């Protein structure tokens with residue numbers, strides 16, 4: 001499917017009326033993607049407990065099509081739930097690259113937004129956006145499950161605006177090379 | 183012609199740091215000979231946030247907020263351990279009502295923490311439904327916490343000298359209502375998981391910790407009691423007003439995974455009893471000691487306070503040099519101690535039992551790494 005979608009803009013672009021076909025397929029593809037955002041089961045710290053609560057009985061994110069997957073290779077969304085420390089930074093980048101495109105990243109909680117209560121700690125990465133691109137930030141320490149759901153609804157709005165003609169879903173690639181995490 | 187002998191080799195497997203069943207970010211390096219584990223090396227530090235160093239910068243009162251985040255499933259216990267140590271340094275007398283409130287909150291938090299264990303252990307073994315049941319009840323508990331402290335997970339409620347504020351109106355009745363609702367649920371959990379034949383098969387025969395090795399490795403909490411040692415800080419070195427409450431200490435027999443699991447389920451029952459008694463003993467009065475300043479400067483000295491947190495004996499060692507922040511804070515984290523035994527426990531077990539054993543130890547990485 002991915003290959004078809006990748007080729008589609010090139011094929012349709014040269015045909016008469018191709019733009020119309022592309023716009024129509026955008027609608028279908030975005031509709032499908034938006035309603036099946038599958039996050040990786042990946043918790044780092046305290047915020048992960050609230051993430052679990054969001055998957056569980058009361059908040060039940062299943063009704064939004066959000067269904068946690070244990071492997072990054074089956075997932076679309078990486079929820080960074082908790083403190084990113086320097087030792088964990090490398091594995092997180094690896095997990096991010098293991099996910100198939102299109103992929104999105106949601107930073108849950110003050111720690112992964114900016115360091116949170118550990119803003120002056122020697123071992124904490126001050127914001128996960130220093131190492132991978134982030135689509136949605138959810139504030140709080142920890143954010144309530146409602147906040148996580150709101151964040152995902154915002155992400156759905158973002159997905160709605162994607163277009164195949166503009167290379168849908170390819171999140172900005174980060175440059176490789178030596179990285180600094182502080 | 184005889185076939186060439188099969189060549190076997192040892193295999194190194196990384197479990198984690200991203201694995202749904204490591205309960206956070208733990209890496210275990212496993213050396214396998216076929217299905218059997220020859221060597222297991224836990225690799226920690228993926229959540230090292232430098233709390234102990236930060237404590238030397240933050241003020242005495244601010245540290246309560248950081249202590250919430252050691253063992254985030256059991257934040258009240260952490261608050262209490264820190265406050266007990268700090269109160270010893272400051273020689274503050276905590277009013278009686280606050281003492282009872284502390285006990286109520288700690289025990290409710292223990293229930294919430296064990297419910298998380300119950301749910302996630304079920305998932306580890308392959309039973310998803312208990313997770314939903316556990317979180318249904320836990321949400322009700324969190325509502326109680328929220329109405330009193332304003333937070334769902336990191337409460338910051340127990341402060342040096344007492345507690346943050348008194349209970350809202352009608353809270354004890356709500357709490358009793360919840361306990362009445364909750365007691366029959368424990369029966370439901372037993373039918374759902376505890377005595378489920380598949381669950382018994384997977385947990386009864388693996389992960390035995392003998393009494394001696396549990397003591398030698400410094401294991402504490404339900405993990406130690408499951409091996410038959412009747413050790414509980416609430417009884418051995420009572421803090422707050424635990425000496426006044428009547429409760430049992432459940433112990434296991436063989437120290438297998440199921441014993442560790444069931445010890446916790448029995449502990450929930452005892453916690454319910456304690457909460458009921460403490461609520462009954464609540465008398466009107468202040469909830470904060472007089473004369474606790476906003477900026478504290480305890481006299482130079484050392485103190486140690488420990489409590490029975492949900493995962494074991496949580497101790498805090500404080501050294502003061504008379505400044506606005508501790509000179510040194512050290513946490514004796516029960517999860518850190520409990521984790522060590524994996525090196526011995528996993529050897530000789532099968533690959534498929536690793537998750538069951540890891541889950542039954544019930545570690546929280548925030549506390550292991552701090």
Ligand code: SF4
Nearest residue numbers: 046082109110111141
């Ligand atoms: S933002 Fe707060 S609750 Fe979330 S991981 Fe950081 S310290 Fe924990």
